[in-house]
Amino acid sequence: MRNPHSGEGATHLHLIATLDPNTAKGRFGVAYVKSIFSQAAVGFNETAPDEDAIAVDGSLEFAIAAARVQIKCSSQFKIAGKSATWDSEIHWRDSWSTSAVPVYFVLVILDYKDPVDWIRHHDAGTDHRAAAFWVRVNGTGAPADKIVVPKTQRLTVATLESWEKEVKSCFIPTIS
Template identity: 95%
Template sequence: MHCGPKRGRRTVGEGATHLQSIATLGPNAAKGRFGVAYVKSIFSQAAVGFNETAPDEDAIAVDGSLEFAIAAARVQIKCSSQFKISGKSATWDSELHWRNSWSTSAVPVYFVLVILDYKDPVDWIRHHDAGTDHRAAAFWVRVNGTGAPAEKILVPKVQRLTVATLELWEREVKSCFIPTIS
């Protein structure tokens, strides 16, 4: 059965030859989608909603808003296989328009870096009899309200994104509206 014209196939990774026949995303787009999905899975684990910014509408340099009861925190997500999960930190170049946008936000803006230890998409997720494991980790840093944003974002790997992280973020959002009593 033929349903339309044949189209060129895109590859998702150098070693993922068996995925080439079904791939519709290029390598960077595949990483980007994986990064957002990975972070959303942590938000879901915490039962906190996330409103993703529509593609091409990220004028304020965020991928979405994490919806706490009092107000939202803004989140920018990047995903890379150029770093290892182990180590002390990772550095990411920030763009001037990101920094300008982040500096105008009255609520916290967090930069989240999802690190894949493997370049080949086949290795990003491991399926086995006991379940499915993501072979990734996410780390974060606040990029506004802490001084002038730098051209390079230093992401300390002691700041692993977990459910406990969201409790801290929620307190930081609350502090924007409810002053702390000394």
């Protein structure tokens, strides 16, 4: 049976897939976040998969300096709600704590488990059926084994304006 939201032939994705489901979800999460960065016209340098020794997926390139970003993607949560909690690995926290610039944890939430439903194609365009939320994970106090991501902190172009100010404050003292 053809899914009416996903385009012709989408039910046969398993015939062409080369990524395992978790890898596909991870790649979708990075691509979704990069689309927001592109909308803001801010560059993103993705860390090579085997080179993420500092527990970040890449650097968001502001003019003054970069912010570091760790991206996770999940269908275990719903977009609606107050927050989502992600387990934090000790080596992530150790790496993040040594960073002199902000490190942001971004959680991309997919309301649908089936990849066919992640993107909706229609005559007026294409819609990502996802949302991203963020929290700063360094320089905010004692690290915790759980990362609580408030859903009031939706990743948008406006978010990047506040991130750029936080990065700038690492180099240029604010005048009170």
